[in-house]
Amino acid sequence: MTMTPAAPPAVATAGPVEIPSETLSRGALVLRRFLRNKLGVTSGAVLVLLFVVAFLAPVFYPWDYRAQDDLALLTPPSPAHWFGTNQLGEDLFAGSIRGLQKSLVIGLLVGVISTAFAATVGAAAGYFGKAVDRALMWVVDLLLVLPSFLIIAILSPAFRGKSWLLLVVLLSGFSWMITARIVRGMTLTLREREYIKAARFMGLPAWKIITRHLIPNMASLLIIDATLSVGAAILAESALSFFGFGIQPPDVSVGTLIANGTDSALTFPWLFLFPAGLLTLTVLAVNFLGDGLRDALDPSSSRGRAR
């Protein structure tokens, strides 16, 4: 991340211009364009910071999320308890941090995994067509009619005691289908474009056509989808937890904290505001990061260009 880009000219006009003479590959060019987007870079930094805090803070912070401070019940934020405490005297900062660990990992993993899976399935179905298309779309349609929430709820007890990361698999397993259908539709139109034909006629294997040409050309859609599903996954997890599935007490997640704090949002606002603020911060950072990536990947976007 130490590369400071020299500004290339914005449009291909005739005339002498000083330019970096080395030829850059797509990866380098996208990175350079991304680094120009201040908001995107900041959001990336915020996300990294959230991760660092979530995983390092428990080491230094005196309170454990399970420990109850009987001397401080429902105290507002103070130097002793940064985010205040709840009715049991549990430290909210420790709880939020503990919850953030889970929610960040769940949210980001579900967002990335479900979108990547949707892109792969949708692009493969659209590109190969025929039997592949029919088989994959049959699976998609089947999964769409199954009540996913119910199935996760039914399966949850079976996973009790196992790693909560299984929740990631379940949540992403049920959130990719609609995107896959959209991706398939876009692939069907992109497939007929001449540059896809050109790639085929130069002997590029199918999986490379999908990863090099098809998916980058749907990047805007996929990035938006991934950022949306990050937020959705965090909330879905909290909804599951609220009904007693997913993350089980005494363990906490940002979702469960928000659910618990909602009732007292007006009387003891810190119980609600801090976890909700963390969720908002996470989702916003992911969204801006996604916007930045989209602008960097999309050559028609003027925001990635040097000014």
Place this chain on the structure above:
Amino acid sequence: MSAIDRDSAGKRSDGPVLQVRDLEVSFPTESGRVMAVRGVSFDVAASEVLAVVGESGSGKSVSALAVMGLLPPQARLCGSIRFRGTELIGKSDTDLSRIRGHRIAMVFQDPLSALTPIFTVGDQIAEALLIHGTASRRQAGQRAVELLDLVGIANATQRARGFPHEFSGGMRQRVVIAMAIANDPDLIIADEPTTALDVTVQAQVLEVLRTAQQVTGAAIALITHDLGVVAGFADRVMVMYAGRAVETAPVDDLFDHPRMPYTLGLLGSIPRLDATGRHPLIPIEGQPPSMIGLGPGCPFAPRCPMVLDRCRTTEPDLLPVAGGEHGAVSVCVPLTLHTAACWRSGEIERTDAGPAEVFGLDDIPAVDLPPRTERRTVLRVDALARHYPVRIGTILRRTVGAVRAVDGVSFDIREGEVLGLVGESGCGKTTTLMEILELTPPMSGSIEVLGRDVAGLDRRERLAVRRDLQVVFQDPVASLDPRLPVGDVIGEPLAVHGMGREQIRERVRELLALVGLRADHANRYPAEFSGGQRQRIGIARALALEPKLLVLDEPVSALDVSIRAGVINLLDGLRVRLGIAYLFVAHDLAVVGHIADRVAVMYLGKIVEIGDVATVFGAPRHPYTQALLSAIPIPDPRVERRRERVLLHGDLPSPADPPSGCRFRTRCPLFGTLDETDRSSCIDAEPVRRQRGPGDHEVACHFARVKEVVQYRS
């Protein structure tokens, strides 16, 4: 309103029908105000055909829309547009509606979107009459049928009840013309009326437009980019560049003595079927300027070979050229005068310089190849066929027939040779190409690339053959991945065939230089390039692996005229330098005549005539070839007027149900002149392609005879 009522301003008045003065149109955009039209003045006299010529973005269509009052509301208009003496600028839309479609009619480029799909064409024509109250409902219906008959639609009474989708493109354009002349207008504005059509259909539609003009006596403002059409159709020409008129003249003067370097360049940049000798076309360097924040000076200066310092600082006015009829130099330029906007038009006048002298020419080095029979065959196609099944039913799908897209095509290409494949759209040219490029066993027949039959290739061998067989597509926008930097686009085939990163970088630079681009262009995305530059990128990609055969699918038809010449010259030069063979598919016979050594003419999935370009174009024997050649407009008004046209009737029959015997007989001009016994042989027996003329000139016609339709390279 009464001033422009029918009685008060009839056709007897002598003044110009349309007077446009200092018209300026601008649009706001994100990056600044686009000055689409920057002070255009012109007149259209009664019954006159004025052609407005220019490249895309020169402001010709915007001027036309301004006259019609059809510009979007955010457009800003200045100047004056007077129709029969009545000022149109500032009139309300309701007032304009009374003139539009009644006194001024418009024919749009795309006949598909100009008609409403849910009404019958008869009703749509009748509506044009009813809305202006010129006929009762009964009369309107009758008149619609008469009009359809007038524009050459057979069975007009029945066809009037048909819906637009039941009509072909050429037929729809006829309907649009019928609608335009329904109210007997004083002025018809035709905006690229034949651009979307095939040449043979273009010839028909122009004929209809001419008839329509004779019947109504209307003046026509013809907007086009095709100088060939102008030569055959117009009385006067106005050339536009960057939102201004740069030259106006009667059609003969303009083609004989152009006085503005841009016009000279345009005339030199188009390949001509009747050109003598093999000389390169004149490319106009650079691109049309951006219409945002145009600097002072002549907008053509950056591309002009005769540019002076003065040109860069002051923009020349449109003034009569010396030696013409000396009229008073005033704002109101007399109609018949030859005017040009160039500081050096006087000089050009004195020397009477042609395009070659002004732009300079470099000769194409001659191709020195051994005789054809001694050269290696790079591509042999034998009896290739491709049928697409037609299926009906959703649950129980059954095949009810086949679209015979390609139905027995045979040809071969030798090393270093250019074969042009021509024919109307829908004749199977592109399908043939795709079959060759797929490198999979064809449905029937055989394809041999460099002596290897594609049917027996395994995966690795196929990849090896791909090295030697590359393709350039028609649409430079669609054929480059918009998300891939140009360097990666060009380097992709190299990476596929296992070249190292450093080598690729080196080769990409070489290739960029080869097609006339700069090395630093590699870091940019395709969207930052103009159409011509993008096509160069596409060519560079195709050349990356040094193929033996390059397949070109209409490589220049999507490009502007002035850009086209540069790309054609590039292709011409590359082939001489690198010794590649081309399979060049095009519908523009003039381009094929310019670049190809041999030509194959396709009709409904079959090759009807094949041979040397000089033989086929100079002495065509198949009536279809003759018709195609005679439909190509030649950019020379004198030649155009003398030409005898072989007009084809109707459109291409459906390839799902081709006529029996000779497929061309339904449209064949020769068929009509034959007697009963000869006709029956056309109907019953499909003519076999066999040698008719000198060398390997082969024709598939029972009654092939030479008919010279153009003076090809005498």
